[in-house]
Amino acid sequence: MAETHTSSRHRLQSTDLATEIEFLMARARALGTSKANEQLAALNLKARSYAVLALACSDSRPSQRELAEFLSLDASQIVALVDGLESRGLVVREPDTSDRRSNVIVGTPEGVALYERAVSVVSAAEGKSLGSLSETERDQLRELLARVAFEG
Amino acid sequence: MAETHTSSRHRLQSTDLATEIEFLMARARALGTSKANEQLAALNLKARSYAVLALACSDSRPSQRELAEFLSLDASQIVALVDGLESRGLVVREPDTSDRRSNVIVGTPEGVALYERAVSVVSAAEGKSLGSLSETERDQLRELLARVAFEG
DNA sequence: TATTGTTATACTCTATAACTATA
DNA sequence: TATAGTTATAGAGTATAACAATA
Numbered sequence: 001m002a003e004t005h006t007s008s009r010h011r012l013q014s015t016d017l018a019t020e021i022e023f024l025m026a027r028a029r030a031l032g033t034s035k036a037n038e039q040l041a042a043l044n045l046k047a048r049s050y051a052v053l054a055l056a057c058s059d060s061r062p063s064q065r066e067l068a069e070f071l072s073l074d075a076s077q078i079v080a081l082v083d084g085l086e087s088r089g090l091v092v093r094e095p096d097t098s099d100r101r102s103n104v105i106v107g108t109p110e111g112v113a114l115y116e117r118a119v120s121v122v123s124a125a126e127g128k129s130l131g132s133l134s135e136t137e138r139d140q141l142r143e144l145l146a147r148v149a150f151e152g
Numbered sequence: 153m154a155e156t157h158t159s160s161r162h163r164l165q166s167t168d169l170a171t172e173i174e175f176l177m178a179r180a181r182a183l184g185t186s187k188a189n190e191q192l193a194a195l196n197l198k199a200r201s202y203a204v205l206a207l208a209c210s211d212s213r214p215s216q217r218e219l220a221e222f223l224s225l226d227a228s229q230i231v232a233l234v235d236g237l238e239s240r241g242l243v244v245r246e247p248d249t250s251d252r253r254s255n256v257i258v259g260t261p262e263g264v265a266l267y268e269r270a271v272s273v274v275s276a277a278e279g280k281s282l283g284s285l286s287e288t289e290r291d292q293l294r295e296l297l298a299r300v301a302f303e304g
Numbered sequence: 305t306a307t308t309g310t311t312a313t314a315c316t317c318t319a320t321a322a323c324t325a326t327a
Numbered sequence: 328t329a330t331a332g333t334t335a336t337a338g339a340g341t342a343t344a345a346c347a348a349t350a
Contacts, residue, residue, distance in 0.1 A: 010218075010221075010222060010302065011212060011214075011218070012207060012210075012212055012214060012218060012222045013302060014212070015206065015207055015210040015212055016206060016210065016271070017203060017206040017207055017210070018298075019294065020274070020275075020278065021184075021278060021282065021290065021293060021294050021297060022181070022184050022185065022188060022199070022274070022278055022281075023203060024294065024297035024298055024300075024301045025177055025180060025181040025184065025297060026181055026185070026199075026224070027222075027223075027224055027301040027302075028177060028297050028300040028301040029174070029177040029178055029181055030224035031224070031300070031301065031303075032173075032174050032177065032300070033174065033178070036174060047174070047178075048317095051169055051175060054167065054168065054169040055164060055167055055169055058164075058167040058168065058169070060163055060164055060166070060167055062163075062164055063331075063332095064331070064332065064333095065330085065331060065332080066162075066163070066164060069162075070162060070164045070179075071179075072178070072179055072182035072183070073317095073318085074318060074319060074320090075331080075332075075333090076318085076319080076320085076332090076333075076334080076335095077317075077318065077319090078332090079332070079333060079334080093332095096331095099326080099327075099330090099331080100325080100326060100327085100331095101324095101325065101326045101327070101330065101331040101332070102326090102330090102331055102332080103331080103332070119168070122172070122174070123172075126172065126173060126174055129174075129300060129303075130173065130300060131303060132299050132300070132303045133296065133299060133300065137296060138173065140292065140296065141173060141293070141296045141297070141300075142171065142173050142176065144285065144289060144292065144293045144296070145173060145176035145177060145180050145293075146170075146176055147284050147285060148176075148180040148183070148184075148281060148282060148284070148285065148293075149176045149179040149180040149183065150162065150165060150179075151183075151281070151283060151284045200340090215308080215309090216308075216309065216310095217307085217308060217309080225340095225341085226341065226342060226343090227308080227309075227310090228309090228310075228311080228312095228341085228342080228343085229340080229341070229342090230309090231309070231310060231311080245309095248308095251307095251308080251349080251350075252308095252348080252349060252350085253307065253308040253309070253348065253349045253350070254307090254308055254309080254349090255308080255309070
């Protein structure tokens with residue numbers, strides 16, 4: 001909690017590790033996620049459940065399998081995540097008419113309402129995390145990350 | 153393992169979530185870490201232990217507390233990580249002469265040798281992960297991430 | 305009093321395998 | 328034979344609080 005005397009712009013920044021993109025992503029994400037989770041806690045959400053809710057509230061009608069794949073999670077983890085949201089009345093599992101093995105996860109009106117609030121909370125947190133970047137730099141970062149995240 | 157038929161450039165990429173930098177970092181990192189871990193397994197390392205080894209083998213002589221902070225880990229987690237490397241003779245805990253509460257973690261010659269091999273393995277994995285980016289784009293990404301990761 | 309490293313512990317997250325119902 | 332969802336479970340990762348030694 002208390003940051004000790006971290007103000008001393010980290011000595012270790014001059015190491016080779018600190019130039020590895022992998023490491024930088026891990027650290028940037030740890031910072032960002034903890035900020036986002038702090039804010040989301042007020043809505044009883046976490047980064048994970050927020051992501052599921054966001055996709056459920058989009059018009060894409062994802063299956064659980066698609067959620068797992070898109071969110072880089074194991075399919076078995078989606079079950080608990082969806083259970084949690086469903087028990088709060090935020091999403092429902094609708095049978096997929098074209099494949100009866102499959103559920104489609106969609107947001108309820110309550111879910112959509114909570115999602116709207118969560119979006120603004122998350123984007124505020126993102127704004128804080130990315131405070132040192134200009135708008136064009138953020139777009140640049142977004143574009144580069146997207147190519148890495150969805151590379152074939 | 154088998155990627156089912158993911159070849160279908162994800163439907164969900166058009167959702168709002170997919171434009172959030174936080175989400176993109178999480179996904180990019182998940183991809184990269186799993187690739188890196190695959191390669192590091194042959195050296196009996198993981199991303200975490202590799203990072204500790206890298207810092208131990210730099211000339212910065214980090215304390216355990218500094219490792220924890222720099223790697224966004226809890227101090228108590230560093231103990232096990234260092235224990236593991238120390239028991240393999242890759243690093244040693246040296247008492248800090250200026251503060252006897254403190255240990256300084258340094259790589260042994262064996263540790264340095266393994267680290268050299270690990271670096272090349274990791275950078276090959278990174279190269280694969282970032283395959284779609286040019287050299288200048290990688291530098292751009294590195295610079296942007298560093299600012300987010302070390303923002304004051 | 306405060307801090308470093310440590311331990312113990314509980315909690316969460318993640319991965320695996322097995323099952324069911326569909327295809 | 329293969330896939331979607333589910334369950335159970337074990338293993339890894341993470342957070343909390345407490346203690347000893349030192350500052």
